[in-house]
Amino acid sequence: MPQPIDPATVSAWCGLALDALRAGREEIDAINVFPVADGDTGTNLLGTLEAASRTLADAPAAPEDPGPSHALDLLARGALLGARGNSGTILAQLLRGAADALREETGDAKDGAPHTPAPELLCRVLRRAADSAYAAVARPVEGTMLTVADAAAEAAARAADGDVTDVARAAYEGARAALAETTGRLDALRAAGVVDAGGEGLVRILGALVGGAVETRPAGTAARPALGGEGAPGGPAYEVMYLLDEADDEAVRTLRAALDALGDSLVIGGGDGLWSVHVHTDDAGAAVEAGIGAGRPHRVRVTYLAAGDGGTPCGQPETAAPEARAAGTAGSGVRRAVVAAVHGEGLARLYEEAGAYVVRLPEPASGDPAPLLGAAGEARAAGAREMVLLPNGGELHAAAARAAEEARARGLRVAVIPTRAAVQGLAALAVHDAGRAFDEDVVAMTAAAGATRYGEVTVAEHRSWTTAGICQAGDVLGLVDGDVAVIGTGVAEVAAEVLERMLAAGGELVTLVLGERYPAGLARRLEGQVRRGHLAVDTVVHEGRQPSAPLLVGVE
Numbered sequence: 241m242p243q244p245i246d247p248a249t250v251s252a253w254c255g256l257a258l259d260a261l262r263a264g265r266e267e268i269d270a271i272n273v274f275p276v277a278d279g280d281t282g283t284n285l286l287g288t289l290e291a292a293s294r295t296l297a298d299a300p301a302a303p304e305d306p307g308p309s310h311a312l313d314l315l316a317r318g319a320l321l322g323a324r325g326n327s328g329t330i331l332a333q334l335l336r337g338a339a340d341a342l343r344e345e346t347g348d349a350k351d352g353a354p355h356t357p358a359p360e361l362l363c364r365v366l367r368r369a370a371d372s373a374y375a376a377v378a379r380p381v382e383g384t385m386l387t388v389a390d391a392a393a394e395a396a397a398r399a400a401d402g403d404v405t406d407v408a409r410a411a412y413e414g415a416r417a418a419l420a421e422t423t424g425r426l427d428a429l430r431a432a433g434v435v436d437a438g439g440e441g442l443v444r445i446l447g448a449l450v451g452g453a454v455e456t457r458p459a460g461t462a463a464r465p466a467l468g469g470e471g472a473p474g475g476p477a478y479e480v481m482y483l484l485d486e487a488d489d490e491a492v493r494t495l496r497a498a499l500d501a502l503g504d505s506l507v508i509g510g511g512d513g514l515w516s517v518h519v520h521t522d523d524a525g526a527a528v529e530a531g532i533g534a535g536r537p538h539r540v541r542v543t544y545l546a547a548g549d550g551g552t553p554c555g556q557p558e559t560a561a562p563e564a565r566a567a568g569t570a571g572s573g574v575r576r577a578v579v580a581a582v583h584g585e586g587l588a589r590l591y592e593e594a595g596a597y598v599v600r601l602p603e604p605a606s607g608d609p610a611p612l613l614g615a616a617g618e619a620r621a622a623g624a625r626e627m628v629l630l631p632n633g634g635e636l637h638a639a640a641a642r643a644a645e646e647a648r649a650r651g652l653r654v655a656v657i658p659t660r661a662a663v664q665g666l667a668a669l670a671v672h673d674a675g676r677a678f679d680e681d682v683v684a685m686t687a688a689a690g691a692t693r694y695g696e697v698t699v700a701e702h703r704s705w706t707t708a709g710i711c712q713a714g715d716v717l718g719l720v721d722g723d724v725a726v727i728g729t730g731v732a733e734v735a736a737e738v739l740e741r742m743l744a745a746g747g748e749l750v751t752l753v754l755g756e757r758y759p760a761g762l763a764r765r766l767e768g769q770v771r772r773g774h775l776a777v778d779t780v781v782h783e784g785r786q787p788s789a790p791l792l793v794g795v796e
Contacts, residue, residue, distance in 0.1 A: 265282035268441050269281060269437070273429065274384070275326065275381075277428075282437065284327050287324040288323050292316070312342055313343065319332035320510050334369040337371060337372025338369040341364050342361070342365055367396075370390045377506070377507050382425055384439060415442065478522070478527075478679065480527040484538075485538070486535040487513065492534060494533075503522065529641055542683040575625045577616075579629050586754075586783040590782055629655070630665040637658060662786070666751060667751075667794060671685055671687075692794050693742050694793065695739070695793035695795075696789050708724045716728045716734045720738060731759050732765060751795075754781065754782070754784060756786065757790055
């Protein structure tokens with residue numbers, strides 16, 4: 241590892257670490273028995289580091305002399321945004337701790353030559369990385385990659401009198417020794433005769449510090465077990481992950497306590513208003529809802545951890561007898577109801593035809609939970625004992641959370657899907673199935689909503705600053721995922737640009753929802769645009785008649 245620790249060094253190390261994880265991914269997946277034997281630790285570590293590497297590669301040209309921590313800061317942010325699984329979330333926090341330490345130690349140094357000698361600097365970086373990872377995990381377990389990270393930092397400190405290569409080598413050897421001991425520290429690892437999968441991945445990453453991907457399997461380690469063997473039987477059914485912004489430190493502390501009560505394997509990493517949340521739980525809806533109470537959850541991902549007999553996740557009991565769950569329309573006496581908040585009579589009818597209880601909202605909508613509670617009461621009177629709320633707007637998430645809390649106090653089982661637009665609600669409603677177990681239905685709806693990008697074309701009411709520049713009253717604004725991306729003068733032209741930007745990231749289905757005022761032929765023009773440029777993409781058009789936006793766009 242060259243001296244000093246600079247952006248070029250960080251970039252080179254990242255490349256070597258990626259090579260090491262690619263070479264060892266299948267082996268790491270195969271020994272993944274803790275905390276859940278789902279065989280994806282190597283894949284998750286690799287996916288997280290690949291996301292970090294892409295952020296570094298795609299970043300705009302750095303200012304002249306960006307400072308020693310610039311590249312590591314980019315890696316840490318990319319890992320946070322792309323974290324996958326429990327191990328990926330911990331890796332993201334290790335990188336963040338390392339970046340924070342390097343930034344604090346180098347201060348305003350611009351020449352890659354901070355006052356702290358490189359060996360001591362690397363020691364401090366490794367120590368801070370380990371401490372940050374421990375702090376991010378609600379209930380740290382020894383015998384995991386946390387133990388390996390701590391051992392690496394301790395071994396590095398003992399070698400601080402040497403050069404930076406000595407420190408890197410000591411960290412690697414210390415981590416490798418700690419990895420060999422993990423087999424005896426956890427029952428699941430001892431029973432399977434393997435080392436901790438996350439720890440093995442981390443040792444490979446640390447091996448890249450000393451110049452390459454080194455074989456890390458300790459001598460005498462037993463053969464890899466078949467997937468689905470030992471692990472955590474009877475554990476939580478779902479892995480829930482999301483990014484959380486608009487949350488301060490106090491809100492995150494409250495969220496940590498709430499999620500800790502809901503499940504295990506809780507890791508919340510990040511800071512400065514952006515957090516990555518990971519938890520294993522039986523109540524996926526409540527885990528997402530807790531995030532809504534803390535800030536703005538997005539990129540929500542819910543994954544089954546295992547499947548029990550009969551198709552019910554983790555052997556959880558069905559929530560109602562099949563005959564009680566067979567229907568799905570409002571007022572039909574089913575045990576489960578979907579309550580959706582919408583603007584526009586056309587959208588309201590569309591939701592009602594799909595079986596939802598609809599709350600027709602004025603514009604602008606208030607944060608009063610009473611309308612949602614009223615619809616919940618209507619559904620309860622019709623026999624519903626389970627309920628899914630679709631707020632369909634960020635301004636209604638807090639109201640939906642309050643309504644859910646009050647509905648639970650009245651004996652209902654409730655989940656809030658964090659939809660931020662009507663098109664996300666439509667996507668969730670399209671996969672709703674009252675015949676499934678409640679949690680399974682919530683998972684499917686959450687995943688469908690999260691996989692739907694949303695756009696909007698509207699008209700500015702006054703002059704203001706936007707993420708795309710200054711707009712004047714009367715300008716046409718094109719929004720993508722809530723941010724202004726286009727400022728123009730014509731609805732059709734802005735709509736075409738919004739649609740093209742959204743499809744640039746791929747998609748299979750475009751949903752166009754026409755408002756009260758839209759140019760003649762708009763839908764036909766946009767459908768033709770999709771047919772000409774995106775042959776494999778289907779388009780559906782609805783008359784939403786929402787008053788404020790001539791067009792809503794969804795891309796799944």
